[in-house]
Amino acid sequence: MNLSLRKSIVLYLTVFTVLALFLSSVTAYLCSHRIEAIRDSYPVRGERYYLTNEKGEQLGEGTFISKSRVPLSKEDERRIAVLEFLIVGAAPVYSALCIFAAAMLFYSGKLKRPLQELREASEKISRNDLELVVAYDSADELGQLCGSFEAMRSALAENFAKMWRQIEDRKQLNAVFAHELRTPLTVLKGYDEILENSPELQTRNMAVTMGKHIGRLEHYVEGMSRSRRLEDMQPEYRINLPHELLDSIRESGDMECKAYGKELKFQSRISEHGLLVDKDWILQVCNNLLSNAIRYADKVITISVMEREDGILLQVMDDGSGFSAKGLEKAVNPYYTEEKGNDGHFGLGLSICKMLCERHGGCLKVENHTTGARVTAFFGVKKTLPKVS
Structure with a gap:
């Protein structure tokens, strides 16, 4: 009826x-x-x-x-x-x-x-499976609701397919762009090295300036290639002993901070049982966050590693001026940077960290605290090893 x-x-x-x-x-x-x-x-x-x-x-x-x-x-x-x-x-x-x-x-x-x-x-x-068709042919209220739900599903499927095509097109465009830039940059770098040996002082100064810009472009191309590679990667979960992970983070932090004259404070609260995580990804995120903190810190950088029931919490704090209001909103966007100078920084670090955290079942959060900026990276911990297909 x-x-x-x-x-x-x-x-x-x-x-x-x-x-x-x-x-x-x-x-x-x-x-x-x-x-x-x-x-x-x-x-x-x-x-x-x-x-x-x-x-x-x-x-x-x-x-x-x-x-x-x-x-x-x-x-x-x-x-x-x-x-x-x-x-x-x-x-x-x-x-x-x-x-x-x-x-x-x-x-x-x-x-x-x-x-x-x-x-x-x-x-x-909810599982991103948009192939199921909602088929309920009735003129009552629930039939109308099912019809509206089917229209929404169809629109979502169409938009999802369109968005996926755009992502693939962007990946291909970035790959082509990065590949095509390498050859002219190599040629320019060769000419720049020749000009740096010129007997004229003005020419050598121009060559040094040009070399800095070429270095920035090379860094930009490498960042694009790296970001594209990370989008296709999956974490490799292995059992890691907590003290090995903490030692690696502490050693990396000490080395970086000493090189730039910063003081490192390290805090940890973690159990002794093995952790099923991708250690390389955690260290990569830590290094990126540490490099970002070093650029803005006045004197002190604090790294905290804490264990949660469902994952690991990594916090990197500095005593700088903190994020601006716009930075808090857009800091994790690709190519966003608050600096106007030509320091070779293209704003890919936090974007890559966010990508790695999400691929590892976690998230990335940027905020300000009482004495500067704080970035919190959360990594989900697997309970069992994933099946190998």
């Missing part, structure tokens, strides 16, 4: 209410008839009176005057009590059963299938 949900529930309730009244009436009639039959099976006690003539002869059949019925047996009294209870209780019992039956039929006929379709579709969409 293509009735609306409201009309359908009214129809179901009406039909089953009539059925409950009919069953109650039939039950009451049958019980009353049975009670009457039981009572009639017992004779009535009384006296018969006759009319007689003067000679004492009986006239007619006489008149029977009853005084009382013969007492019912205990068993028949119980039977009659049960039958009377059925007469009284039949209506509410039948009403409850019929309402329950109406609700079940309404659910199975009008709700079960569309709800199942919507539940399966929502589960598949």
Whole structure:
């Protein structure tokens, strides 16, 4: 039926209410008839009176005057009590059963299938599977909802396919761009090295300046290639001992901070059991965050490593000026940088860190604290080794 949900529930309730009244009436009639039959099976006690003539002869059949019925047996009294209870209780019992039956039929006929379709579709969409078609052809409210859901799924599938094509096109464009730039940069670098050996001071100064710009472009091309490679990589989970991971982070931090004259503070709170993580990815993120902090720190950089129930938390803090309002919003975007100078920095570090964290089942968060900037990287920890396909 293509009735609306409201009309359908009214129809179901009406039909089953009539059925409950009919069953109650039939039950009451049958019980009353049975009670009457039981009572009639017992004779009535009384006296018969006759009319007689003067000679004492009986006239007619006489008149029977009853005084009382013969007492019912205990068993028949119980039977009659049960039958009377059925007469009284039949209506509410039948009403409850019929309402329950109406609700079940309404659910199975009008709700079960569309709800199942919507539940399966929502589960598949949550897994980025947009191939399932929501097929429920009905003119009621749930049919309209399924139609709207199918239209949304179709639009999502189309937009997802379009976005995927754009991502692939961007990857190919970046790859071609990075590849095509390498040859002219190599040629320019060769000419620059020749000019640096020129006897004229002005020419040598120009060559030095040009060399810096060529170096920036080479760094930019390398960053593009690296970002493209990371998009196709997956973490390699291996069991790592906590002290080995902490030692690697501490050694890398000490070396970098000493090279730039910064003080390193290292904090850790982690258990001794093995961690199923990609150690190289964690170290790569740590090095990127550390390099970023060194550029902005005044004197002190703090690295904190803490274990959570479902992962590892890595925080890198500096005592610099912190992120600007715009930086807090866009710091993890590719190629974003707050610096205007030509220092060779193209804003790929935090973007790459964010990509690695998300691929590792975590996330990246940038914020300011009381004395500077703080970047928190979270890495999800696998409970078991992933299957190798």
